[in-house]
Amino acid sequence: MNLQQLRYLSEVVRQGLNISDAAAALYTSQPGVSKQIRLLEDELGVEIFVRNGKRIVAVTEPGKAVLAIARRILHDAGNLKQVGQEFHSQDSGHLTIATTHTQARYALPPVVKQFIKRYPKVQLGLHQGNPTQIAEQVLNGEADIAIATESLSLYDDLVTLPCYEWHHCVVVPPKHPLLDEKKLTLAKIAQYPIVTYDFAFSGRGKINEAFEKAGVTPDIALTAIDADVIKTYVELGLGIGILAEIAFIPERDRHLRMIEARHLFKPNTTRIAIRKNEYLRGYTYDFIELFAPHLTRDVVAEAMHANP
Numbered sequence: 291m292n293l294q295q296l297r298y299l300s301e302v303v304r305q306g307l308n309i310s311d312a313a314a315a316l317y318t319s320q321p322g323v324s325k326q327i328r329l330l331e332d333e334l335g336v337e338i339f340v341r342n343g344k345r346i347v348a349v350t351e352p353g354k355a356v357l358a359i360a361r362r363i364l365h366d367a368g369n370l371k372q373v374g375q376e377f378h379s380q381d382s383g384h385l386t387i388a389t390t391h392t393q394a395r396y397a398l399p400p401v402v403k404q405f406i407k408r409y410p411k412v413q414l415g416l417h418q419g420n421p422t423q424i425a426e427q428v429l430n431g432e433a434d435i436a437i438a439t440e441s442l443s444l445y446d447d448l449v450t451l452p453c454y455e456w457h458h459c460v461v462v463p464p465k466h467p468l469l470d471e472k473k474l475t476l477a478k479i480a481q482y483p484i485v486t487y488d489f490a491f492s493g494r495g496k497i498n499e500a501f502e503k504a505g506v507t508p509d510i511a512l513t514a515i516d517a518d519v520i521k522t523y524v525e526l527g528l529g530i531g532i533l534a535e536i537a538f539i540p541e542r543d544r545h546l547r548m549i550e551a552r553h554l555f556k557p558n559t560t561r562i563a564i565r566k567n568e569y570l571r572g573y574t575y576d577f578i579e580l581f582a583p584h585l586t587r588d589v590v591a592e593a594m595h596a597n598p
Contacts, residue, residue, distance in 0.1 A: 291333055291334075293363070293364065295326045295330040296360040296363055296364055297364060299356070299357060299360050300360055300361055301323075302323065302327065302339075302346065303349065303357055307347065307348070307349075309323050309324055309346065327339070334356065336350070336352040336353070336356070337350050337352070337353065338350060338353035338356050381409055381411055382409075382411035382412060383571055384412065384413045384414075384415070385412055385413070385414050385415070385434055385435075385573060386414075386416075386417060386433040386434050386435075387414070387415065387433065387435050387577075388423075388424035388427040388432070388435070388436045389417070389424060389436065390418065390420070390421065390424065390437075391418055391491075391515055391516050391517070392439075392491070392492050392534055393437050393438065393560065394416055394418055395517070395518070396536045396537050396539075397437075397560070397581075398437070401577070401580045401581045402416075404580050405577050405580055408573075408576065409573050409576075412573055415433075417433055420490045420491065420515070421439070421440040421490060425438075425444075425445050425563060428563055428565055429445065429447055429448065434570075434574060435562060435563070435574070435578070436563040436564075437453070437560065437561070437562050437563075437581070438561065439456075439558050439559065439560050439561070440491070440493070440495070441490075442561045442563040443563075448564065449563065449565075449566055449593055449594055450562070451561060451582070451589075451590065451593055452560075452582075453562050453581060453582035453585065454559070454560055455557045455558065455559050456493075456534055456535060456536055456557065457534075457535050457555065458493060458496070458532055458534060458535065458555045458558075459535045459538060459548050459551050460474065460479060460530055460531065460548070460549040461520075461524055461531040461538055461546045461548050461549070462524065462547055463545070463547070464545070464547055466530070466547070468530065468549060469549065474553075474554065475554070476500060476501055476504045477504070479508065479530065480501070480506045482509070482529055482530045483510075483511035483528065484508050484510050484529050484530055484531070484532060485512045485513075485523045485528055486510065486513060486533065487514065487515065487517075487520070487532075487533065488513045488514060490515075492517070493534070493555075493558035497532055497555060509529075511529040512529065517533045517534060517537035518537075521533070521538075525546060531546075532555075535548075562581065562582065562585070564590075567594070575591075578590055
């Protein structure tokens with residue numbers, strides 16, 4: 291048994307039981323992957339996969355147990371490398387952040403600027419996706435940190451920590467009738483077509499919840515994952531926009547006006563997520579603290595320890 295066999299096993303499962311795709315991802319041959327997995331099965335005395343001819347169609351019950359242990363071993367092996375790198379070169383390495391468009395476009399730029407200035411030798415990567423995708427990237431080891439508003443706390447293998455609260459606002463073209471309202475209500479908003487986020491993004495669930503609780507049915511004309519797209523279509527007169535306050539920048543969005551709506555929608559919490567039992571490089575702790583100053587190294591380390 292060796293780490294290579296465990297990597298092959300894990301990658302086959304990650305690639306949806308497709309050996310060809312696993313081999314391509316590992317830069318090796320399909321027969322080589324198949325052979326090593328067979329050798330592992332022979333050594334363990336159990337079949338890890340259910341096969342139909344040459345095709346793998348499922349993971350057996352003992353295979354599921356083997357896979358869980360294999361992933362822990364690979365995780366710990368990765369941690370060992372991190373320890374070595376930390377003490378050999380404390381200010382260089384790689385850090386990959388998986389996040390949503392709103393965070394990457396509006397919340398992260400000043401943090402990234404400070405981080406790069408502090409750690410010029412660290413290669414920083416930003417992966418964008420929906421909350422489910424970015425959580426899975428961290429779980430699969432493709433990213434070190436996930437930052438999002440939705441879904442992260444639903445994964446048992448992630449440690450999640452609150453970063454900051456934010457609110458939705460309403461954006462309209464200049465001279466829109468809603469600008470003359472003394473107090474904005476959901477009923478008044480619902481009189482106009484609405485452009486807002488897709489359900490999986492940027493607190494859309496809180497928007498739906500507010501309308502449902504008030505017994506008001508909104509006219510959703512268009513949904514998007516990108517606040518800039520929402521603002522573009524509001525400028526074109528397609529409807530009024532509901533988006534994160536952080537995504538409205540007066541000096542840039544001169545053709546729009548923002549109406550405060552904190553009294554209408556519940557606040558949202560952006561969270562950061564890390565794999566449980568992960569060994570974090572020193573600069574990873576620093577990035578987290580730059581993004582959320584209350585999440586000091588001690589606070590993060592204690593949270594990791596409290597979630598074995």
